[in-house]
Amino acid sequence: MKRLNFEIQGSYAGQPSVADSVIYAVNGGDIDAIDEVTGQLLWTYDTSDAFVGELILCNSHIIAGTNAKTCVISIEDQQLEWEYPVSGFMAMSDNRLYVAGINGTLTAFSMPNLQSDQILDFIIQGPEDIDEYATTGFQAAVEYEGGFEWFVTSKTNWSISCVPQDIAEIDQLGRVTTYDKDGLVTITATFTTGDQTVIAEKTVNIVHPITVYYVDIAHGDDSGFGITPHEPFASIQRAIDEAWDGDTIFVEGGIYEEVIDFLGKKITLKAVNDAVTLLGPNPAPLQDTSSEDTLAVESPVYIQAPQTFACVVFDNNETEESILENFIVTGVFAGIYCGSGSPTIKNVTSVRNGYGLAVWGPGNPSVDSSIFWGNSIADCFGGTVSYSCVERGAPGEGNIALEPLFADFSKGDYHLLSERGRYNPSLSQWVLDDVTSPCIASGNPNSDDSNERMPNGGxxxxxxxxxxxQASMKAWPLSADTNRDGIVNMPDLATLAQSWLMKVE
Known part of the structure; x- marks a missing residue:
């Protein structure tokens, strides 16, 4: 009578292979490694593409095929070493793999003899730049005689050197883990087979990924990370401290009693959903104390700063690359103060200050598409101003000195009245007014108006x-210009002709 050594239940299919007392078989699309004597499952290799058919063993590797590709898998560490974009019936002869593809092709691949074939090249494969706070994998590849490339990542000795020190580390699977600093690292890989030893190096930059931070004084926590709207910071300065050049900070509405300093960073500070009220002591509730041209702010943000010298300070040689945009500044001696700075100021409403803009020094800010109104001493004391509404008037192209027609100046609602539609924040809806502000559709014609609600006057x-x-609306100036290309012509007539004699049923 024959003796049954073991029986394993599963979805085994195809022809298994045996080597060194281990059985390799396809089970439900995965590869199982089973002890030949005890039947114990040693490990399983799974893939998103199910393996089908036979398995071939060669040089401590498993060669297996899916319906789309042929894979070479290391038995030692169960890592995918290589894959070919063909699949089908396989055969081996003298370190050559033959695949009769399901598309009717016959493909031959050279398989290296890892112990005796001459190594022609050894390289580290991976990106040139990697992010901070991340783990990135690198691979080591050997090219043998015959032009065959073989991954030996798990058989390679890995090391890393960093400038500055201790900004990253590497494990013995070629995975680099970075921390909170940018810099330069040199990865070294050493591979030995038989009497051959090869070394490869790769220099990689660690860079800060562009990040969006969130701030909400009502629901935030400064001990967190602030990188999702569900786990925001509680203070604006906490977000600025974490931010790097190019990052964005979204601030929920509320009253923020803090002094914020941009620390010379090129960041965008933007209010969302509601205006932000910022209260703080001297010298200013919003300041840039760096000489770098890196301040960029966008909102609308409501800065109300009683008993302070200024809302915004530019006094460290800023140039036009320091940008202040979509801000309301109010309630201080100087709404915006420029000493040595020459920033770009766009779409700012500076109201109910002593000076709307005060330039006391060599600075020469560039101002456009802004409103300066109700300031007790001066509106724009210096600077180059264009396409702006200035109560006392200002030289420059496109400037006007007409009543801006705010929704409610006394209560601090600086939306512009409009017969075509104005957003009312107290009602959270759009309303119609009896008059239209002259400031609507009067800003810099080269500025982007695509985010303004239609009709926006172009x-x-x-x-x-x-x-x-939330910009107040205005009708397109050419009512017959149906395609809004700035001219009434044949395409507009064609549109009209298509709807000729149509009527409402």
Missing amino acids: RINMGAYGGLY
């Missing part, structure tokens, strides 16, 4: 809401 509004969804 040009950005002046003031803090210009260029944003």
Whole structure:
């Protein structure tokens, strides 16, 4: 009578292979390694593509096929070493793999003899730049005689050197883990087979990924990470401290009693859903104390700063690359103060200050699409101003000195009145007015107005809401220009002809 050594239940199919007392078989699309004597499952290799058919063993590797590709898998560490974009019936002869593809092709691949074939090249494969706070995998590849490339990542000795020190580490699977600093690392890989030893190096930059931070004084926590709207910071300065050049900070509405310093960073500070009130002591509730041209702010943000010198300070040689945009500044001696700075100021509403803009020094800010109104001493004391509404008037292209027609100046609602539609924040809806502000569709004609709600007059509004969804609306100036290309011509006539004699049923 024959003795049954073991029986394993599963979805085994295809022809198994045996080597060194281990059975390799396809089970439900995965590869199982089973002890030949005891039947114990040693490990399983799974893939998103199910393996089908036979398995071939060669040089401590398993060669297996799916319906789309042929894979070479290391028995030692169960890592995918290589794959070919063909699949079908396989055969081996003298280290050559033959695949009769399901598309009717016959493909031959050279398989290296890992102990005796001459190594022609050894390289580290992976990206040139990697992010901070991340783990990135690198691979080591050997090219043998015959042009065959073989991955030997798990058989390679890995090391890393860092500038500055201790900004990253590497494990013996070629995985680099980075921390909170950018810099330069050199990865070294050493591979030995038989009497051959090869070394490869790769220099990689660690860079800070562009990140969005969130701030919400009502629901935030400064001990967190602030990188999702569900786990925001509680203070604006906490987000600025974490931010790097190019990052964005979204701030929920509320009253923030803090002094914020941009620390010379090129960041975008933007209010969302509601205006932000910022209260703080001297010298200013919003300041940039760096000489780098890196301040960029966008909102609308409501900065109310009683008993302080200024809302915004530019006094460290800023140039036009320091940008203040979509802000309301109010309630201080100087709404925006420029000493040595020459920033770009766009779509700002500076109201109810002593000076709307005060330039006391060599600075020469560039101002456009802004409103300066109700300031007790001066509106724009210095600077180059264009396409703006200035109560006392200002030289420059496109400037006006007409009443801006705020929704409610006394209560601090600086939306612009409009017969075609104005957003009312107290009602959270759009309303119609009896008059239209002259500041609507009067800003810089070269500025982007695509985020303003239609109809938007084809040009950005002046003031803090210009260029944003809450910008008050205005009809397109050419009513017959149906395709809004700036001219009434045949395409407009064709559109009219298509709807000729149509009527409402």
